[in-house]
Amino acid sequence: METADVVVIGAGIIGAACAEALSAAGMRVLVLDRGAPAGGTTAGGEGNVLLSDKAPGPELELAVASRRRWPELLESLRAEVGDDLADVEWEPKGGLVVATDEDAVGPLGILAEAQRVAGVEAIELDPSAARAMEPHLTEGVAGAVHYPGDAQLQPVLAATALLAAVRARGGEVRGGAEAHGLVFDAFGSVSGVRLGDETVPCGAVVNACGPWAGHFSVAAGAPIEVLPRRGMVLVTAPLPQVVGRKVYAADYVAAVSSSDVDLQVSSVVESTATGTVLIGSSRQRVGFDEALEVEVLRRLARSAVKLFPVLSGVPVMRTYGGFRPYTPDHLPVIGEDPRFPGLWHASGHEGAGIGLAPATGRLLADLMCGREPEVDPVRFRVDRPAVIAEVRT
Known part of the structure; x- marks a missing residue:
């Protein structure tokens, strides 16, 4: 793929869920990961899909939406990529x-x-x-x-199934491809991603780098506090x-x-x-x-x-x-960066990324496509004081 509508940086469970939701919305998606897809934080997870550990508030709302979505999503993946690829060892065991x-x-x-x-x-x-x-x-x-309502699945298999759907829709997933920064047009909007000597033109970029999202945000010139x-x-x-x-x-x-x-x-x-x-x-x-x-x-x-x-x-x-x-306020970062149109973030889920992934992907796709979101995005916005950071020199 020489160009893409959206480049998702990070092929863990959050990046995979965002890529799946964006491709389901009809966008051409390229997913990049500097290592193997699902080989970072996702591979080190237990696969928890939990409601029990969250107090009432925005994260619980996101978790409830995700718990409702996981079985529906897995059913649609089975129809699209087959039973073998969509078998993620889903266990609604409580x-x-x-x-x-x-x-x-x-x-x-x-x-x-x-x-x-x-x-x-x-x-x-x-x-x-x-x-x-x-x-x-x-x-x-x-x-x-x-x-x-608590459940469990195998996180690497889940990310792999989501990425298989992206490929089936004409998208691309590249491992061993490290993004070094962004390219901007004359108006300050994102127009591409730098991969060493290569530039991939695109209309939007999603920072889904998990624990490394803070590092990538600095390279992009728009720091956020993800640690x-x-x-x-x-x-x-x-x-x-x-x-x-x-x-x-x-x-x-x-x-x-x-x-x-x-x-x-x-x-x-x-x-x-x-x-x-x-x-x-x-x-x-x-x-x-x-x-x-x-x-x-x-x-x-x-x-x-x-x-x-x-x-x-x-x-x-x-x-x-x-x-x-x-993140310092224990809430994910989901939304467009106000400093650079076309730069989006989806990170900061801490240990809840597996459980929150489907609703995170849907929320990001709804916002990017101008649809009415199922979950209120305000508390997850990028420009809240606990998350947005100044460029440090």
Whole structure:
């Protein structure tokens, strides 16, 4: 493809969802990634599609729209690219949030009630009901809330399916292609993307670089505050079913919304379709430092055993990590940059990108095409004070 209507920079789940929605709107789309498509943050994700960890507000609205859209989107992908490419291991298995001390029961119930008002199904359970739902759960359960709407999928497969649809519609996906900056016309609007010595003419560019979105925004001359926040995950050897759904401790919600730089660990345990158990969750702001910290892994293991004592002594098969795209106000950046017409951003979803991807892609496509958006875009705008940054010299 020598020209494109839109160039999407970043072939992770958010870039793939934006590219799919834009191509569905009839645009010629070129997707660029400096590495392998879906090989960055998306490959390091657990595949969570969650409503349970979000308080009422704009992110929950985006999550509800995405949760509604995922099954519809997967059905349309099956019809377009075939069952094999559209098989993303979708599991609408629900989630269970657990309070392991009495002090956490009240706040958990208050959050659940607020979520119900916002349209989320949240069923409060006493300890015996929680253990009946998850028999291997610790006996130290003080209370729990069941969220039937929580789901999981395989994130690399999901991104691959979305990109397959882009290709099927005449678009192109290029790995190993790093964008170095933008080209502007005489009026200051985006007119192309620089790839080394090559320039790809286009009418719009989407910065969907995930944790690297801040870096690319600087290269584009329009800085935004998107920073990396590292997380680690342990993967056990395959087991008979120990966990039926996503289960996490109530303090996980606070960790997600925290701005602390220091390491935070909260118990998150879930099974996969292959029988392995994923153990998280850690959050740490260390830049792009990839060094493996044994203490983080120890704390993850201890927190999981506290929630599910049956995991004590189970061998860990591997560990992996990645960088989540973090914004200071914990909301994604979705929209056109007011400094340069034609430059759009879709990033800052932190650990919720898998769950928020379909609605993010639809919202960006609605805004770009001048359609009435399903979700109010105001709180995600680029020019809010927490996100827009000055050029630093």
